[in-house]
Amino acid sequence: MRTVEISEEPIRLGQFLKLAQLAEDGAHAKELIEDGEVHVNGSVELRRGAQLREGDVVVVNGDEVSVSVRP
Template sequence: MRTVEISEEPIRLGQFLKLAALAEDGVHAKELIEDGEVHVNGSVELRRGAQLRDGDVVVVEGEEVRISVRR
């Protein structure tokens, strides 16, 4: 599992997908979310604006990424 640091929380799911290179751009992030390809903490997440926090785990196409807030 890979860890991606963010400077402050929360971060919106669509933004995080781009930051973590799980999506190429905003359009790709939107498509992944709408297609049910994004899981947050084990559940499908269909809201692009879902708020993510320290310790959350995002999974896209089998790639797991944990969010860590830079302190």
């Protein structure tokens, strides 16, 4: 599992997918979410605006990424 740092929390799921390079752009992020391919903390997440906080784990196609806040 890799970690992606954000400058402040919370961050929206769609933004995080782009930042973590799990999605190419906003349209791709939306498609992944609508298709049920995004899991947050073990559950399918269908809300692009879901708020992520430090320690949350996002999984897309087997790629696990945890959220960390930059000190």
